[in-house]
Amino acid sequence: MSVAIRQIHAVFVGEVSGVDITRPLAQDEVAAIEAGMDRYAVLVFHDQKLTDEQQMTFSRNFGALEDARGGNIGRPEDRRLEVGMNDVSNLGKDGRPMDRESRQRLFNLGNMLWHSDSSFRAIPAKYSLLSARVVNPTGGNTEFADMRAAYDTLDAATKALIEDLVCEHSLMYSRGSLGMHDYSEEERAMFRPVRQRLVRTHPVTGRKSLYLSSHAGAIIGMPTPEARVLLRDLNEHATQPRFVYVHTWRRWDLVMWDNRQMMHRVRRYDEKQPRDMRRTTVAGDAATTTQIEAA
Ligand SMILES: [Fe+2]
Numbered sequence: 001m002s003v004a005i006r007q008i009h010a011v012f013v014g015e016v017s018g019v020d021i022t023r024p025l026a027q028d029e030v031a032a033i034e035a036g037m038d039r040y041a042v043l044v045f046h047d048q049k050l051t052d053e054q055q056m057t058f059s060r061n062f063g064a065l066e067d068a069r070g071g072n073i074g075r076p077e078d079r080r081l082e083v084g085m086n087d088v089s090n091l092g093k094d095g096r097p098m099d100r101e102s103r104q105r106l107f108n109l110g111n112m113l114w115h116s117d118s119s120f121r122a123i124p125a126k127y128s129l130l131s132a133r134v135v136n137p138t139g140g141n142t143e144f145a146d147m148r149a150a151y152d153t154l155d156a157a158t159k160a161l162i163e164d165l166v167c168e169h170s171l172m173y174s175r176g177s178l179g180m181h182d183y184s185e186e187e188r189a190m191f192r193p194v195r196q197r198l199v200r201t202h203p204v205t206g207r208k209s210l211y212l213s214s215h216a217g218a219i220i221g222m223p224t225p226e227a228r229v230l231l232r233d234l235n236e237h238a239t240q241p242r243f244v245y246v247h248t249w250r251r252w253d254l255v256m257w258d259n260r261q262m263m264h265r266v267r268r269y270d271e272k273q274p275r276d277m278r279r280t281t282v283a284g285d286a287a288t289t290t291q292i293e294a295a
Contacts, residue, residue, distance in 0.1 A: 003032040007040060009245040012146045014040035021048050021058045021254065030061045037062075037127065038204045042144050042245060042257045049252050050131050052278065056084050059129050059280040066118060066125055066283040070190045071171070073107050086279040088130070090271050097271055105271075110174045113214035114145065114239055114263045117281060119169045120215045122194045122291050127282040129256040132249045134276035140269030144245045147209035148261050150238035151199065154210075158234075159199075162210075166220045166289050167231070168193035173217030195220065197288040198234075200260055209261040210238055211288065238263065249277075260284070 005014035014036050019029055036043050050058070059065060065084050080095070081087045088111060092098050098105040118125035130142070151159075170193040172183065183191065198219070200211045212235055219227035247255055257264060269275055 003029050005036045005040065011149045011243060012040050013042040013245045015044045021045060022050055022054045025061055034062060037258050041146060041261045042255065045254045046250065047252050048254045050254065052082060052085050055129065055131050055278065055280050059282055062127055063282040066281040071118065073187060074104055081278065086281060088279050089276040091274055091276060097274060106180060107175060109178060111266050112268065113174055114235060114265045115174060115215060116213040116259045116263050118259065119196055119213035120171050120194060123284050123287050125259045125281050126284045127256055127258055129254060129280045131278050132251055132253045133278055134274045135249045135251050136269040136273050136275035138270040139267050140249065140275050141267045142247045143265050143267065144257060145239045145263045146243045147212065147238060147263060148207050149243045151208050151210045162198050165198040166195050167198050167216040168218040169196050169213060169215040170217060171215060174214040177214065195289050195291055200288055202261055210234060212238055212263055
C-alpha cells in the first residue's frame with residue numbers, strides 16, 4: 001500500500017488512505033504526507049486507533065512538539081492527559097464533563113471562535129493533529145477556512161493595504177471578546193500580546209495567506225477601532241462558505257492542519273455529554289516578524 005490523497009473540498013482538504021499511522025512510518029510516507037499538507041493544508045485520516053504515545057510519535061515525524069506552557073489557565077495538577085498532549089475535551093480530571101461555571105470550560109469556549117492555534121506565541125505552531133477518541137452525539141463539528149484562498153480573492157487595494165501590517169495577538173483578546181476579562185497578574189504576563197504579520201508566505205510553496213485569528217486584537221500603528229473593523233472585515237471575507245470545510249467527526253478520525261495557512265473553530269455541542277478530543281501540536285520554527293520586548 002502507498003499513501004493516496006483525494007481532495008474532498010473545492011479549494012483544499014485531502015482525505016488520506018493507504019497508511020496506518022499507528023505504526024512507525026517509512027521516510028517516503030512522511031514525505032508524501034508533508035507534501036499533502038503543503039498542497040491541501042488539511043488532511044483527514046479515518047480509522048486510526050491511536051494511543052497518546054502513538055499520536056505523539058506520529059506527530060514528531062513533522063517536527064518537535066510544541067511546549068504547551070503559557071497557552072491555558074489550567075494548573076499542572078489538574079491535567080487529565082500527559083505532557084505533550086493538549087486536552088481539547090470537555091472533561092475534567094475525573095473524566096466527567098466540566099461544570100457549567102468551570103473557569104476552564106469557559107476559557108475553552110474560545111475554541112469556538114475562528115483561530116489559528118498558538119498565534120498568541122512569538123513562534124506560532126506549524127501543524128495541529130486532532131484525534132477523536134469520543135465523539136459527542138450532538139454537534140461538535142470542526143470547521144476549517146483556507147486563508148490562501150481568502151488572500152487570493154482580496155482586491156488589489158486591500159492586498160496593498162495589508163501587505164506589511166503587523167497585528168498583536170493574545171489569548172486575552174479572544175477571551176475578552178467573549179466577556180472574560182478577569183486574569184491574575186501571572187496570567188496577564190503569560191498572555192502578553194505578541195506580534196504577527198497579517199500576510200504570511202508559506203516557506204515551501206511560497207503562497208501567501210491571511211494570518212487571522214480571534215487572538216488578533218490590534219494592529220501596530222492603527223487606532224484600535226479602525227484595526228478591529230478591518231480585522232472583522234477580513235475575517236468575514238475569509239470565512240465565507242466557499243472557503244470552509246466542515247468536518248463531521250467519526251470516532252478514530254485524525255485530522256491534521258497547517259496553522260500557517262488555515263483557521264478553524266469547533267461548533268457548539270451537548271456539553272452534558274463527553275467529547276474527548278486530543279491534540280498534538282508541532283512547533284513552528286520561525287517568528288513571522290520581530291518582537292519588541294516590553295520595557
Ligand atoms: Fe484550535
